Amino acid sequence: MNVVILDAGTLPVPVTRPAWATGWVEHSSTQPGQVVNVLSDATIAITNKVPIQRADLQRLPRLRFICLAATGYDCIDIDACREQGIVVSNVPGYSAQSVSEWVIASIFALRRNLLEYHALALEKWASSPSFCVHGAPILDIAGTTLGIVGRGAIGQATARLAGAIGMNVIYAEHRGRAEARAGFLPFDEVMKRADVLSLHCPLTDQTRNLIGRDGIALLKPGAMLVNSARGGLVDTPALLDALASGRLGGAALDVLPQEPPDVMDLVLDRFHRNLIVTPHISWAATNGAQRLNKGIAENLNAFDSGTPINVVSDTRPPDQETRLPARKM
DSSP states (O other): OEEEESOGGGOSSOOOOOTTOSEEEEOSOOOGGGHHHHTTTOSEEEESSOOBOHHHHTTOTTOOEEEESSSOOTTBOHHHHHHHTOEEEOOTTTTHHHHHHHHHHHHHHHHTTHHHHHHHHHHTGGGOSSSOOOOSOOOOOTTOEEEEEOOSHHHHHHHHHHHHTTOEEEEBOOTTOSSOOTTOBOHHHHHHHOSEEEEOOOOOTTTTTOBSHHHHHHSOTTEEEEEOSOGGGBOHHHHHHHHHHTSEEEEEESOOSSSSOOTTOHHHHSOOTTEEEOOSOTTOOHHHHHHHHHHHHHHHHHHHHTOOOSEEEOSSOTTSOOOOOOOOO
């Protein structure tokens, strides 16, 4: 069992090497064109965000297991893994508390215009004729409506925190679905009702640019957008235009379509008083990182024992449990 980590440098807490691993190699980072060479002798690959695509997998006959150091698995060609009998597991839910707290913190910052008032304190308070400096409107949070796209662990954790501070929470059904399931509202209705829209869905061909010009046009004037899921869910130029025109009252982004971004990325180059950008760290709170490390260890040990867990690529028919023979001693 040779284990290779493709991007160990992205993990705040080092992954613990299991006793049964006969080989263990950690690469701080790996470029897409290096994947085949780096994994040539690997039985198990651990990746956070380094893509492993069909062309790579076809040249890696020894690879049997991919453990994602993440919940999202859009960087892996799941269909190709299924065809080649490669098991893929993720670590679900480890970041639910960390990400949901980032979302709530962002909502407070946006609704109360904290960035602008921080700047005003530095620039104008000392010369103010009165004890305070007025600027952008300060908006309360209790009683507002939070629209959530995605009802997984993070979406539900966000809903619980939002409810605790007095927000009304509604969940969006899949865009274009004719009938909403119980507990969901039609996508367009959620867009129209939300004071804040928070994204917690995976990036797929169906959700790419989910929030574009048409979607933003459905939002009420001054509504705010929070994205901690995947950058590709949002049409960046449309978002920036909506901020500049005042159609959107603010946005908080922890993810961008390209990561790391180009130095001339429009989001980083376009100033807006109520745009918050953080470098994909909503998940990286200390407790969350420790839960991730534990989840990776559990996935590795489960695969080694022949009973993989958290499998996102089922190598057998859906009515059968995914099981592999236990490793012979």
